[in-house]
Amino acid sequence: xxxxxxxxxxxxxxAKIAAIPMVLTALVxxxxxxxxxxxxxxxxxxxxxxxKFVGFQQYERLWGTERWNVAIENLLIYGACMVxxxxxxxxxxxxxxxxxIRFENTFRTILxxxxxxxxxxxxxxxxxxxxPDFGIQSVIRAxxxxxxxxxxxxxxxxxxxxxxxAGLWQGTGLVMCLMLAxxxxxxxxxxxxxxxxxxxxxxxxxxxxxxxxxxVFITTLVIIASGIxxxxxxxxxxxxxxxxxxxxxPAKYVYDYxxxxxxxxxxxxxxxxxxxxxxxxxIPWAYLEFGGKKRV
Amino acid sequence: MSDPGILNVAGVGAxxxxxPRGPKPRRRFSRRNIFIYGTLIVVALYYLLPLxxxxxxxxxxxxxxxxxxxxxxPVEITFQPWVKAWAEACTGLNxxxxxxxxWNSVRITVPSVILSILIASVNxxxxxxxxxxxxxxxxxxxxxxxxxxxxxMLYPIVIILREIGLYGSLTGLVLVHSxxxxxxxxxxFRNYFTSxxxxxxxxxxxxxxxxxxxxxxxxxxxxxPIFVVAMILQVTGIWNDFLFGVVYTKPDLYPMTVQLxxxxxSVQGVKEYNVNMAATLLTGLVPLVIYFISGKLFVxxxxxxxxxx
Numbered sequence: 001x002x003x004x005x006x007x008x009x010x011x012x013x014x015a016k017i018a019a020i021p022m023v024l025t026a027l028v029x030x031x032x033x034x035x036x037x038x039x040x041x042x043x044x045x046x047x048x049x050x051x052k053f054v055g056f057q058q059y060e061r062l063w064g065t066e067r068w069n070v071a072i073e074n075l076l077i078y079g080a081c082m083v084x085x086x087x088x089x090x091x092x093x094x095x096x097x098x099x100x101i102r103f104e105n106t107f108r109t110i111l112x113x114x115x116x117x118x119x120x121x122x123x124x125x126x127x128x129x130x131x132p133d134f135g136i137q138s139v140i141r142a143x144x145x146x147x148x149x150x151x152x153x154x155x156x157x158x159x160x161x162x163x164x165x166a167g168l169w170q171g172t173g174l175v176m177c178l179m180l181a182x183x184x185x186x187x188x189x190x191x192x193x194x195x196x197x198x199x200x201x202x203x204x205x206x207x208x209x210x211x212x213x214x215x216v217f218i219t220t221l222v223i224i225a226s227g228i229x230x231x232x233x234x235x236x237x238x239x240x241x242x243x244x245x246x247x248x249x250p251a252k253y254v255y256d257y258x259x260x261x262x263x264x265x266x267x268x269x270x271x272x273x274x275x276x277x278x279x280x281x282x283i284p285w286a287y288l289e290f291g292g293k294k295r296v
Numbered sequence: 297m298s299d300p301g302i303l304n305v306a307g308v309g310a311x312x313x314x315x316p317r318g319p320k321p322r323r324r325f326s327r328r329n330i331f332i333y334g335t336l337i338v339v340a341l342y343y344l345l346p347l348x349x350x351x352x353x354x355x356x357x358x359x360x361x362x363x364x365x366x367x368x369x370p371v372e373i374t375f376q377p378w379v380k381a382w383a384e385a386c387t388g389l390n391x392x393x394x395x396x397x398x399w400n401s402v403r404i405t406v407p408s409v410i411l412s413i414l415i416a417s418v419n420x421x422x423x424x425x426x427x428x429x430x431x432x433x434x435x436x437x438x439x440x441x442x443x444x445x446x447x448x449m450l451y452p453i454v455i456i457l458r459e460i461g462l463y464g465s466l467t468g469l470v471l472v473h474s475x476x477x478x479x480x481x482x483x484x485f486r487n488y489f490t491s492x493x494x495x496x497x498x499x500x501x502x503x504x505x506x507x508x509x510x511x512x513x514x515x516x517x518x519x520x521p522i523f524v525v526a527m528i529l530q531v532t533g534i535w536n537d538f539l540f541g542v543v544y545t546k547p548d549l550y551p552m553t554v555q556l557x558x559x560x561x562s563v564q565g566v567k568e569y570n571v572n573m574a575a576t577l578l579t580g581l582v583p584l585v586i587y588f589i590s591g592k593l594f595v596x597x598x599x600x601x602x603x604x605x
Binding site: 037267 | 344446447539576580586591
């Protein structure tokens with residue numbers, strides 16, 4: 001930043017005019033909106049926001065609701081599996097594509113195309129594929145394995161894994177692409193040195209390459225994690241939260257209470273909890289990434 | 297097809313003379329290659345499977361779907377499901393098909409893409425070349441704002457839109473898309489403009505060019521690729537949006553994704569899976585076409601989100 005520039009509102013006025021949308025977004029929508037929601041989560045607003053403060057009552061009710069606990073549990077299962085599987089699968093695919101193979105572009109195009117599709121489309125396709133009467137289950141039964149059972153969308157115990165299958169199909173391509181970009185940044189000399197020393201390839205990957213592209217892993221992790229918290233469309237399209245409430249997630253809980261249940265206070269409290277969950281991920285990351293240095 | 301033989305002969309020759317030298321000769325069907333290509337082909341088939349099932353299901357008649365296997369190609373190809381999905385499928389009382397949602401999505405996506413790119417490019421340019429006191433603070437808030445769950449800001453935005461009389465209108469939704477597209481796009485443009493040689497900007501300044509003149513006559517012509525990347529990013533993102541569409545518009549203005557979900561997941565009537573799949577494909581077609589045409593630029597667009605500024 002040029003320090004010699006004198007102060008004054010009209011200095012550099014055009015740049016300030018150009019930045020007005022950013023300032024309004026940052027202050028009014030992002031900061032103002034967030035604070036507003038957090039403040040009103042302490043009221044007993046029903047159909048309309050009211051300034052009747054009731055302390056932590058909404059939060060007590062929230063954590064006492066079975067539906068919210070199911071939603072949180074689902075998010076934890078989905079989140080943990082999504083992080084682990086998409087990182088592992090994404091990295092392995094990227095490593096395979098990085099072997100100087102032919103048709104690399106074709107493979108990459110195929111692995112990434114689901115990412116261009118919306119969660120609604122993804123959810124509906126997999127709803128059809130997992131349909132027990134026509135989908136994978138019925139095809140395998142028709143092949144002769146009569147007792148084959150695979151109907152995750154109709155089984156409350158495993159429905160979240162049915163959603164996970166669709167989520168992985170949609171999102172792994174992105175992880176692969178990010179990892180591949182990271183692998184391409186590795187100096188070829190490292191590979192030569194490892195080969196000269198007779199280190200097996202898998203060991204080179206685990207002990208040398210992965211630590212080297214640690215920043216890529218962290219960035220990818222943050223991207224996956226912020227996507228997980230937002231998980232909403234996929235659930236709406238694929239299961240509608242069902243059977244019953246078995247595949248509910250926090251984002252759907254918030255939407256239903258805010259715009260359908262006419263219980264704004266609950267919605268605000270639930271969305272504040274979502275915010276808290278994101279902060280738990282973001283703050284350590286920001287600290288690690290930019291800690292001390294003033295740079296974004 | 298004769299390559300392996302030749303390579304082997306060359307390898308033996310080198311061995312005999314002065315030990316191994318140069319890259320190890322590879323046979324085309326080494327165990328390693330079979331493993332790599334085998335895995336990739338199986339994975340690629342798995343990834344293509346849903347697309348294949350969508351296409352074949354949408355081309356079958358209902359009797360064939362009830363009897364047959366979802367992976368089998370259609371015995372008798374019919375385009376009736378596509379016609380029905382586009383022009384006749386019902387949501388609630390309206391029975392004019394997905395075409396309504398399609399045109400709504402067009403009317404949402406086009407202005408949102410233009411407005412958001414306009415705002416973000418000028419803003420990114422200001423942040424890169426005309427930094428003012430406090431700019432970094434707002435920019436940092438903006439970037440961190442990108443991580444706040446949308447649910448936290450949903451209701452305050454309802455109030456803001458209601459106050460300015462745009463709640464439930466397409467204009468309101470366009471504003472919302474522009475606001476939420478701002479963090480990533482501003483980052484994209486700021487980084488791009490920062491990477492341009494500074495001498496260019498200084499030379500223009502010395503010649504007396506002002507803020508807008510430099511933007512329109514120097515920066516804009518030089519940054520067409522990044523505008524294309526931003527466009528791809530925004531068109532697919534906004535076309536695929538569901539949450540904002542359902543919260544900030546009314547039923548007859550619903551974008552295509554919302555209408556699609558209402559058609560497929562409606563509880564009344566007999567389920568017509570072929571029509572559902574045709575509707576799903578129709579909705580996915582716009583981003584898919586963009587994806588297959590744009591290729592590497594699409595990858596650059598999504599990677600842009602990952603690269604920190």
